[in-house]
Amino acid sequence: MSHGTHNRPTKLTDEERQTQLAPLLGGGGWQLAEGKDAITKQFVFKDFGQAFMFMTRVALKAERLDHHPDWANVYNRVDVTLNTHSVGGLSRLDVELAKFIDQTARIAAD
Numbered sequence: 001m002s003h004g005t006h007n008r009p010t011k012l013t014d015e016e017r018q019t020q021l022a023p024l025l026g027g028g029g030w031q032l033a034e035g036k037d038a039i040t041k042q043f044v045f046k047d048f049g050q051a052f053m054f055m056t057r058v059a060l061k062a063e064r065l066d067h068h069p070d071w072a073n074v075y076n077r078v079d080v081t082l083n084t085h086s087v088g089g090l091s092r093l094d095v096e097l098a099k100f101i102d103q104t105a106r107i108a109a110d
């Protein structure tokens with residue numbers, strides 16, 4: 001896992017999609033977006049405070065990764081879409097951020 005490096009991301013290969021993306025999609029709750037190569041998931045929290053705590057943690061991670069979610073928040077709901085703008089599709093950074101986001105949502109919901 002090339003944490004903290006600044007390698008330019010590349011699109012996931014078909015094989016990487018099978019091994020890395022499939023677990024997020026199958027049962028992981030993420031879905032392929034309509035009309036673009038991206039993944040999306042909706043997170044629902046108890047209230048705005050938990051939603052915003054989640055967003056704050058994800059924002060700090062996004063800055064460290066230099067990889068940022070496209071997202072929207074309404075009260076206790078956060079809709080997240082991930083893709084890699086520079087490659088116009090999904091890269092390992094989306095997989096890494098998605099896993100962090102799932103982990104963070106579990107913590108924030110405690």
Ligand SMILES: C[C@H](O)[C@H](O)[C@H]1CNC2=NC(N)=NC(=O)C2=N1
Binds near residue numbers: 066067084
């Ligand atoms: C200049 C800066 O490194 C780039 O614009 C980064 C910032 N965050 C990014 N986030 C995402 N999701 N995709 C990108 O291509 C991207 N590029």
